[in-house]
Amino acid sequence: MRKYLLSGFLSMLILYSAGQGVKDNKGNTLLWRISGKGLTRPSYLYGTMHLMDKKVFQ
Secondary structure (H helix, E strand, C coil), rough: HHHHHHHHHHHHHHHHHHHHHCCCCCCCCCEECCCCCCCCCEEEEEECCCCCCCCCCC
């Protein structure tokens, strides 16, 4: 019984700590709309940057 409680507690701790790093960055989106002269409708470009520096989004 103690083994199951410990396993459950550790599982919840891991799930809780993993969710703490997630934050809502709707202003710093990686989905870009491309529009301009000669385009009949906009195109979209999705990209990811694997950098931790906030200067990337400035």
